[in-house]
Amino acid sequence: MRTLIILAAVFAALGLVPFFVVSDVWLNIAIMVLYSALLGQAWNMLGGYGGQFSFGHAAFFGTGAYTVAVLQVQYGINPWIGLFAGGLAAVVVAAIIGYSTFRYGLKGSYFALVTLAFAEVLRILSNSVPITGAGVGLLIPLQVAPSNLQFADKGSYYWLVWAMALCAFAAACWIGNSRFGAQLMAVRDNEDAARALGVRAYSVKLRAIMLSGFFSGLGGVFYAQYFLYLDPHIAYGASVSIESLLVPIIGGIGTLFGPLLGAVVLHAISEVSRDLIGDVPGISLVLYGALLVVMVLFLPRGLAGLLIRRKAAPQNRKKQEAEHA
Amino acid sequence: MPEAMLEVSNICKTFGGVRASRNVSLSVPDGKITSLIGPNGAGKTTLFAQITGFLKPDSGSIRFLGEDITGASPEEIAERGMIRTFQVVKPFAGQTVRDNIAVGAHLRIRSRRGALAKAEEVAREVGLGNRLDQDASSLTVAGRKRLEVARALATEPKLILFDEVLAGLNPSEIRDVIPVIRAVKDRGITILLIEHVMQAVMSLSEYTWVLNQGGLIAEGVPKDVVSDPHVIEAYLGKGMAERIAAREKADV
Amino acid sequence: MPDLAIIIPSVLNGLTTGALYALVALGLTLIYGVLHIINFAHGALLMLGLYAVYYLNTRFGLDPYVCLLIVPPAMFALGYALQRGIIGRAGHGRDENILLVTLGLSIVIENLALFFFKSDTRIIDTPYSFEVVQIIGAFVPEPKVFAFIGAFVTAGLLWALMSFTDLGRAIRALAKERKGATLVGINADHVYAMSFGLGIACLGVAACLLLPSYYVSPQVGQGFVLIAFTIVVLGGMGSFVGALIGGLFIGVVEALSGLFLGESLGQIGIFAIFIVVLIFRPTGLLGHKV
Ligand SMILES: Nc1ncnc2c1ncn2[C@@H]1O[C@H](COP(=O)(O)OP(=O)(O)O)[C@@H](O)[C@H]1O
Ligand SMILES: [Mg+2]
Numbered sequence: 001m002r003t004l005i006i007l008a009a010v011f012a013a014l015g016l017v018p019f020f021v022v023s024d025v026w027l028n029i030a031i032m033v034l035y036s037a038l039l040g041q042a043w044n045m046l047g048g049y050g051g052q053f054s055f056g057h058a059a060f061f062g063t064g065a066y067t068v069a070v071l072q073v074q075y076g077i078n079p080w081i082g083l084f085a086g087g088l089a090a091v092v093v094a095a096i097i098g099y100s101t102f103r104y105g106l107k108g109s110y111f112a113l114v115t116l117a118f119a120e121v122l123r124i125l126s127n128s129v130p131i132t133g134a135g136v137g138l139l140i141p142l143q144v145a146p147s148n149l150q151f152a153d154k155g156s157y158y159w160l161v162w163a164m165a166l167c168a169f170a171a172a173c174w175i176g177n178s179r180f181g182a183q184l185m186a187v188r189d190n191e192d193a194a195r196a197l198g199v200r201a202y203s204v205k206l207r208a209i210m211l212s213g214f215f216s217g218l219g220g221v222f223y224a225q226y227f228l229y230l231d232p233h234i235a236y237g238a239s240v241s242i243e244s245l246l247v248p249i250i251g252g253i254g255t256l257f258g259p260l261l262g263a264v265v266l267h268a269i270s271e272v273s274r275d276l277i278g279d280v281p282g283i284s285l286v287l288y289g290a291l292l293v294v295m296v297l298f299l300p301r302g303l304a305g306l307l308i309r310r311k312a313a314p315q316n317r318k319k320q321e322a323e324h325a
Numbered sequence: 326m327p328e329a330m331l332e333v334s335n336i337c338k339t340f341g342g343v344r345a346s347r348n349v350s351l352s353v354p355d356g357k358i359t360s361l362i363g364p365n366g367a368g369k370t371t372l373f374a375q376i377t378g379f380l381k382p383d384s385g386s387i388r389f390l391g392e393d394i395t396g397a398s399p400e401e402i403a404e405r406g407m408i409r410t411f412q413v414v415k416p417f418a419g420q421t422v423r424d425n426i427a428v429g430a431h432l433r434i435r436s437r438r439g440a441l442a443k444a445e446e447v448a449r450e451v452g453l454g455n456r457l458d459q460d461a462s463s464l465t466v467a468g469r470k471r472l473e474v475a476r477a478l479a480t481e482p483k484l485i486l487f488d489e490v491l492a493g494l495n496p497s498e499i500r501d502v503i504p505v506i507r508a509v510k511d512r513g514i515t516i517l518l519i520e521h522v523m524q525a526v527m528s529l530s531e532y533t534w535v536l537n538q539g540g541l542i543a544e545g546v547p548k549d550v551v552s553d554p555h556v557i558e559a560y561l562g563k564g565m566a567e568r569i570a571a572r573e574k575a576d577v
Numbered sequence: 578m579p580d581l582a583i584i585i586p587s588v589l590n591g592l593t594t595g596a597l598y599a600l601v602a603l604g605l606t607l608i609y610g611v612l613h614i615i616n617f618a619h620g621a622l623l624m625l626g627l628y629a630v631y632y633l634n635t636r637f638g639l640d641p642y643v644c645l646l647i648v649p650p651a652m653f654a655l656g657y658a659l660q661r662g663i664i665g666r667a668g669h670g671r672d673e674n675i676l677l678v679t680l681g682l683s684i685v686i687e688n689l690a691l692f693f694f695k696s697d698t699r700i701i702d703t704p705y706s707f708e709v710v711q712i713i714g715a716f717v718p719e720p721k722v723f724a725f726i727g728a729f730v731t732a733g734l735l736w737a738l739m740s741f742t743d744l745g746r747a748i749r750a751l752a753k754e755r756k757g758a759t760l761v762g763i764n765a766d767h768v769y770a771m772s773f774g775l776g777i778a779c780l781g782v783a784a785c786l787l788l789p790s791y792y793v794s795p796q797v798g799q800g801f802v803l804i805a806f807t808i809v810v811l812g813g814m815g816s817f818v819g820a821l822i823g824g825l826f827i828g829v830v831e832a833l834s835g836l837f838l839g840e841s842l843g844q845i846g847i848f849a850i851f852i853v854v855l856i857f858r859p860t861g862l863l864g865h866k867v
Contacts, residue, residue, distance in 0.1 A: 118852065192399075198400050201400070285684055286688040
């Protein structure tokens with residue numbers, strides 16, 4: 001209940017940002033922060049709450065993005081419909097990946113690599129079939145009108161991504177306070193013990209990946225409508241998958257606000273580094289990679305782990321010793 | 326005679342060359358505490374794993390409450406009312422005691438509030454009432470064993486299979502946990518124990534099976550079973566031999 | 578149905594490419610077999626090796642095969658340091674953490690390479706770059722033949738090292754059981770780092786053998802990670818023979834599916850194999866062996 005109130009307050013405050021931030025540059029940064037938080041929270045549902053680390057969230061993101069784009073460009077279907085179609089298409093992809101991995105008990109690094117392989121397969125497919133514009137990519141014609149899910153002002157885009165992020169965070173909040181979430185976290189912490197208590201581990205994980213895929217797909221829809229251009233590398237390339245996992249890992253996986261915190265920190269770093277070093281290609285990625293190494297080495301529970309209870313820290317150490325023994 | 330609650334018939338299981346279960350049959354009667362004993366590596370845990378769906382027997386069948394559950398999944402078996410605990414306790418580390426027990430409670434209770442209330446109630450029953458908000462990983466060994474019992478209890482089972490729930494506890498802790506197990510039985514829940522602690526088996530269970538190298542070698546009332554020469558030879562053999570040798574030495 | 582005149586060169590091409598894949602996979606399978614971790618930075622480190630060979634060749638005029646004396650030892654040192662300094666400390670009891678940390682390393686290495694070496698694709702010029710050998714009526718570039726032989730020699734050397742040296746015995750003991758190995762006085766951290774170093778040294782060998790018939794760019798390693806891992810899975814984690822056979826197999830599959838499906842779609846065959854093999858046979862087709 002308390003977290004729900006805090007969540008509502010945070011998002012109410014975030015909703016006011018366009019009234020105070022008039023500069024398009026800053027509003028764009030705010031948009032990208034919420035967009036990253038959306039992708040990060042989507043990953044967090046499966047990776048944080050469910051303990052299933054995916055390296056291939058681009059599979060969902062790209063499917064959402066291509067669905068809304070292809071429906072518009074090739075079939076003239078309104079992107080508002082495409083928005084839901086994109087989310088659902090991502091859910092279908094998630095169900096396929098979830099079915100083929102969880103059904104056969106794939107976990108840990110194997111699961112991570114198989115998700116990556118799925119994303120790669122989709123990248124190659126989208127690079128080869130004409131419907132996605134193949135390697136050339138897909139340009140969504142500029143037709144600014146709210147009915148077209150295209151806006152003249154950044155403020156409206158902000159509210160679009162804000163609403164999507166709000167839904168994702170509300171869903172994560174629900175995970176933290178529901179039977180489904182309790183079962184998901186139980187499977188994460190000990191699958192055998194959970195199953196012995198009657199938790200249908202396979203079904204719980206499958207639902208988690210579908211939920212996660214849905215919000216990742218929404219992120220893809222937003223990307224397509226905001227930038228109006230897609231190619232196989234943008235949609236299904238590794239960057240989206242990396243961003244999706246980096247954000248919650250920085251902020252704190254398995255926590256409600258971790259992805260928001262991570263998104264803020266990530267964009268702050270990339271803005272500051274751009275100011276200091278200039279627009280050198282790849283430099284922010286070097287920082288991202290270094291950050292990932294540092295977080296995993298020294299703060300596996302993320303920044304949130306610093307802020308809230310540090311109780312589990314000694315336990316982690318003990319577990320580590322047991323691992324090594 | 327009504328059919329027993331749990332009917333295990335002719336279970337066989339091999340791992341590579343190891344025959345972990347050789348044609349094991351036993352029937353667990355309703356409403357009692359019964360037990361399964363045997364030396365380390367006898368195949369007790371493996372038998373539990375097969376009964377509860379974690380391993381598939383090579384052959385044989387398992388019936389629970391009159392229905393065939395051979396090959397059913399652990400989840401399904403838990404839903405039917407049979408819960409196992411683990412010899413190596415498996416707490417959901419990083420979650421509170423309350424949340425741990427609530428996972429069990431959620432098997433029958435959909436609402437979060439209801440499950441948390443149930444968790445609290447069960448925690449009190451097993452003596453974890455003042456540790457509800459503690460991280461499960463910070464519990465002592467005895468506390469973790471209680472947690473295993475509590476989680477199982479919260480699912481409102483008809484039958485609980487306890488795998489060495491007393492192992493690793495000191496005598497005073499054992500004295501504390503035994504009444505908890507009795508109380509579970511008094512709620513009408515049937516119990517099958519795997520136990521090493523002989524004193525516990527003698528005082529708790531009404532009937533016992535002895536497993537050795539995967540096969541049953543004796544069964545009966547505990548006090549008869551422990552005096553069965555087969556059992557002494559197979560199960561207590563080494564200990565007895567040592568004790569006798571020691572006594573002889575003392576006599577000299 | 579294309580006739581044999583097209584299929585045979587394609588298969589030969591696949592076999593030689595596959596040998597290189599095998600070489601890359603040998604290091605990965607060694608690391609996996611001993612440390613039970615997946616090195617996601619494998620491709621990025623291969624790329625570093627390729628740049629090392631490239632600059633040794635273009636700046637100092639060293640023949641890529643002479644670089645075999647320099648690059649693999651340097652890569653060994655790098656691998657040793659990485660394992661001891663970073664990777665070995667990152668697990669915290671979860672294998673995904675290793676994957677994450679090596680992913681982070683690969684991002685850093687690739688983007689630093691982009692910064693220092695720019696994104697251009699580079700090749701080297703050797704006297705034998707365009708020499709060909711005729712095999713069953715098909716022409717195979719000479720460097721590819723050398724690479725093919727080199728892969729087998731390397732696998733043989735690795736096997737000998739594992740079988741006949743003290744280090745090999747220590748590695749095998751550690752791979753089997755850490756606790757027992759440390760009890761008999763094996764310094765686990767050191768031997769793990771040696772194994773990781775050896776795995777990365779294999780990449781150094783691969784880089785020297787690869788560059789004469791290939792190219793280098795900051796992203797060149799990306800394509801190799803999943804392919805190498807597919808081979809490792811296919812061949813059985815930790816098995817050298819498996820890596821060789823798996824590498825050749827994947828090379829041929831890639832060449833043939835490229836022939837039948839076209840260059841771009843052809844790669845799907847590999848990932849499809851990867852997914853199917855991982856899902857159904859996580860211990861590999863040839864079983865588990867170290
Ligand atoms: N998953 C497994 N794979 C191979 N062998 C196993 C496995 N589980 C148990 N065993 C073997 O089966 C035998 C019985 O083990 P277990 O059931 O744990 O005995 P107990 O619980 O009576 O001590 C032992 O020899 C053990 O090594
Ligand atoms: Mg046991």
